[in-house]
Amino acid sequence: MNVLDAPEGRSPSTAAAPQLSSSTATSRQRGAGIVMMLISSASNQTGAALGATAFPAIGAVGVVAVRQIVTALVLTPIVRPRLRGLSRDQWWPILGLVVVFSTMNLSLYAAIDRIGLGLAVTLEFLGPLAVAVASSRRLLDIGCAVLAGVGVVVLTNPGPTTDVIGVSLALLAAVAWGSYVLLNRTLGQRLPGLEGTAVASLITATAWTPILVVWFAVHTPTVMAITLAVACGLMSSIAPYVADLLALRRVPAQMFGTFTSINPVWAALAGWLLLHQSLDLHEWTGIGLIVLSNVIVSARGLAPTAKQVAPAGRPRR
Structure with a gap:
């Protein structure tokens, strides 16, 4: 899930506290918001790394299935969505999100299993960057797209040993x-x-529940693997949701978008510390170029305006 794409970055719970917003927050409150954003991104990537440690036992499919179920079990009672009375215009994007959630998570985790956390998450960041650039006619944004393309080439270092499947999944x-x-x-x-x-x-x-049952019938799960997958769901979905929701009350949406660009760096660090996945100099250089392009594009509207519009942020799936 993604609090940034809710109308004006708010959920029903935020509407209950209109006295605190990014425009009225004090310097201390904004500082607290920045800390929350850092905690959110660190939690997100640490959770992904923990999920990856369960791959040997239950595979990427098992981790994704558990994560989807955990997210729904926590999110549904909080939001309490209605299922009746939805129109066709409301149902088609909902069903589209169902397909996207499954594709996004499974392809990302399969990519992590092949090319590592840092590379997979960095390449995944090209998605929202492409959307932002496609909606702009500014030469600077087009230049950022070119910069990101150079970053991809440097990062993946195409050659006979390149894991084409892993890169394609990312x-x-x-x-x-x-x-x-x-x-x-x-x-x-x-x-x-x-x-x-x-x-x-x-x-x-x-939809993932019967898949999980069949998958676990073939791939016998261990208690540790289930625990790691549950931790992945909590740390990569629920904890960032809460932190992002609180942060968006304290910092401008554009600043939030800029800070999400640190995720590939956190992913590389989490992969190094928890998964022992080291990166070469050219990989760090490629990550830096892609992160820089994201920062420039997301920070383009950082100057105060009459109405702040939330940019595209990272999903919570």
């Missing part, structure tokens, strides 16, 4: 993330708050 996750941004924006105009995202999460978990 790029598929990027396409899914870009589609998520567009679908969630549409859904945010047709349903209040996070209701549409919660419905999509519930349906996704329902």
